[in-house]
Amino acid sequence: MASCLVIGANGFIGSHLVDELVALGHEVTAFDRFSGGGPPMYSAVGVRQFAGDFLNQADVAAAVSGQRFVFHFVSTTTPATAEDAPTLDVRTNIASSIELFQHCVDAGVEKLYFASTGGAIYGDQGGESFAETALALPVSPYAIGKLAIEGYLRYFGTKFGLDSVSFRISNPYGPRQRANKKQGVIPIFLSRIAAGEPLVVFGDGSMVRDYLYVGDAVRMIGQTVGRSTRESVYNIGSGEGTSVRALLDVVTRVTGITPLVEERAVPSTFLQHVVLDAGRFRTEFGYDEFTDLEDGIARTWETLAGGRR
Structure with missing residues (x-):
């Protein structure tokens, strides 16, 4: 200890x-x-x-x-x-x-x-x-x-x-992430869906994140x-990239709600493609048991007020 x-x-x-x-x-x-x-x-x-x-x-x-x-x-x-x-x-x-x-x-x-x-x-x-x-x-x-x-x-x-x-x-992403911090697209998407509000997507949804x-x-x-x-x-990181468009599909399946989407211009400091190679960590410590994105989002949705799987 x-x-x-x-x-x-x-x-x-x-x-x-x-x-x-x-x-x-x-x-x-x-x-x-x-x-x-x-x-x-x-x-x-x-x-x-x-x-x-x-x-x-x-x-x-x-x-x-x-x-x-x-x-x-x-x-x-x-x-x-x-x-x-x-x-x-x-x-x-x-x-x-x-x-x-x-x-x-x-x-x-x-x-x-x-x-x-x-x-x-x-x-x-x-x-x-x-x-x-x-x-x-x-x-x-x-x-x-x-x-x-x-x-x-x-x-x-x-x-x-x-x-x-x-x-x-x-x-x-996951439970306890506060959407009001304006950090993390997954909690922001889920909280806006729970509130019946449209989702804001920057650009055409092709941005990729890990x-x-x-x-x-x-x-x-x-x-x-x-x-x-x-x-x-x-x-x-997981080493897996997911576009915002694909993320929209996942949250729609998890929540059972098809949200309205508003497209806006991409801020100049936003990055188009970020996926991490965690091979250094896995080689040294052996971790390779990542939670499936849909399962993780479902767990996150269940913790929101009014959320349901």
């Missing part, structure tokens, strides 16, 4: 990660603001809850103290908010991440695990899929910030010996905990 601190534990991926780490037998501290007043998003019991603000360095330092492993799974921005205010991402996400890494060094943390992005970090370069050896050429402020944080992790490793690994996660069920993502990450990693960066 290892002491694990999950920063961003009341978020979408973070809450599922808490559940996975507890299931693996680890001692987990969940760090988040927990400002909603309701129960936490994770379902595991026996979790130590630490209410704090990622932007408050006293809170972060106190939470990191005594932890063996730290999971940096919080983001102060989304792709949309970072694009609207790029300097906000720099002043909050990047700056606070650097301060977190220093606290980890000071506290003697054994390893830091970072949730980067695979859905946007490679940019539009053509090709069927991206391996970690491909150039990272992000064009959106959100992905640029993630790449900068990866760079600072290399710096802290070189200068201070902080061991770390970055997970470039593709396009995760959709990964959140349970698969956290199981992959959980396999690395406490183990040495040969590399500092791993793609976390």
Whole structure:
């Protein structure tokens, strides 16, 4: 059993990660603001809850103290908010991440695990899929910030010996993903169908993404905990590309509802084709049990208010 601190534990991926780490037998501290007043998003019991603000360095330092492993799974921005205010991402996400890494060094943390992005970090370069050896050429402020944080992790490793690994996660989806965050086309589609609203599609629906069920993502990450990693960066994705048109077909079958669709112009920073090659991860850790897209969307639909299979 290892002491694990999950920063961003009341978020979408973070809450599922808490559940996975507890299931693996680890001692987990969940760090988040927990400002909603309701129960936490994770379902595991026996979790130590630490209410704090990622932007408050006293809170972060106190939470990191005594932890063996730290999971940096919080983001102060989304792709949309970072694009609207790029300097906000720099002043909050990047700056606070650097301060977190220093606290980890000071506290003697054994390893830091970072949730980067695979859905946007490679940019539009053509090709069927991206391996970690491909150039990272992000064009959106959100992905640029993630790449900068990866760079600072290399710096802290070189200068201070902080061991770390970055997970470039593709396009995760599943229960607990909040459509009001305007991040993730699957929860947005499902929530709009549940509300009887039209779906917005950018362009002709030919854009391709690598959709990964959140349970698969956290199981992959959980396999690395406490183990040495040969590399500092791993793609976390299914390796399967799905167009928006094909995704519309799936959500129509799952919900039994044919939605109205509104086509809009493609924003300049949207990428046409992003599929991840997760061969590096599978070679080292052997994961190859991905949830079928239709099954994953059905599970997600069932969790929505008014949703039905």
